[in-house]
Amino acid sequence: MTMIVIADDHPLVRQGLRAVLDATDDLVVVGEADNGADAVRLCVDHRPDVILTDLQMPGLHGIDATARISQTAPDTAVVVLTMFEDDDTVFAAVEAGAVGYLLKGADGADIVAAVRAAAAGQAVFGAAFTKRMQTWFGRAPSKPELPFPGLTDREREILDGVAAGLTNPEIGAELFLSPKTVANNVSAILDKLQFASRAEAIARARDAGLGERPHG
Known part of the structure; x- marks a missing residue:
């Protein structure tokens, strides 16, 4: 019952x-x-x-x-x-x-x-x-907005490396790109985002959560 x-x-x-x-x-x-x-x-x-x-x-x-x-x-x-x-x-x-x-x-x-x-x-x-x-x-869950949506996925990966303090050759080694290709992309990124220098790019990208690397 x-x-x-x-x-x-x-x-x-x-x-x-x-x-x-x-x-x-x-x-x-x-x-x-x-x-x-x-x-x-x-x-x-x-x-x-x-x-x-x-x-x-x-x-x-x-x-x-x-x-x-x-x-x-x-x-x-x-x-x-x-x-x-x-x-x-x-x-x-x-x-x-x-x-x-x-x-x-x-x-x-x-x-x-x-x-x-x-x-x-x-x-x-x-x-x-x-x-x-x-x-x-x-309703499909909304995807979190990526930082710097004006960048391509490749450019965002390179900016992430820049934010981590890596050199162009080190970024190239991570992404299987030549240092020259990385340098060209860095220039394009600075131009797109209107950053005055690599130092500004590092600071702004870190503020957006890029550049973090696991410790260990």
């Missing part, structure tokens, strides 16, 4: 959720709370499998209650049932430990399915959130 706690400050909402859950043969409501603090207490006392909770409740906000439940009753899956659908609220709830997020107005079958899925260890989000989360998490 899957044990459920319901947390919402509206008695009619709690009554409706209890009726939906009591109509099943595998879900049982073991407690109701009308504020965030009592929601946490019930989860600590009863260790339910799932808590269905609103966010906007008196006293302790639902986000804070979710975080406390995640810490004090980690085996209880938190499923948020709320009217708030903005991205910041969804992210805050998930960051606090919620494994599910449904909007009020979801039909009884969806709520029952969400509770069962959460009890089984699955993340549960309404259809509107599923599509948005695919967009959120499907």
Whole structure:
């Protein structure tokens, strides 16, 4: 039997959720709370499998209650049932430990399915959130910006050698280039970046993180 706690400050909402859950043969409501603090207490006392909770409740906000439940009753899956659908609220709830997020107005079958899925260890989000989360998490991570983006990869490698204090022949030996090729590239780098001297190039490149070499 899957044990459920319901947390919402509206008695009619709690009554409706209890009726939906009591109509099943595998879900049982073991407690109701009308504020965030009592929601946490019930989860600590009863260790339910799932808590269905609103966010906007008196006293302790639902986000804070979710975080406390995640810490004090980690085996209880938190499923948020709320009217708030903005991205910041969804992210805050998930960051606090919620494994599910449904909007009020979801039909009884969806709520029952969400509770069962959460009890089984699955993340549960309404259809509107599923599509948005695919967009959120499907974005390619931004690549860190390389220093001196106007340089070619080869020029950046040579500037890295310059920043490390290497001579042109030493840089050439590292990169399998002739000293003359390195010298030509150094001149091109100074011109591109409008550095007055090799000394300025060393200082500016080191400030940008170039020139570091492993010790040993």
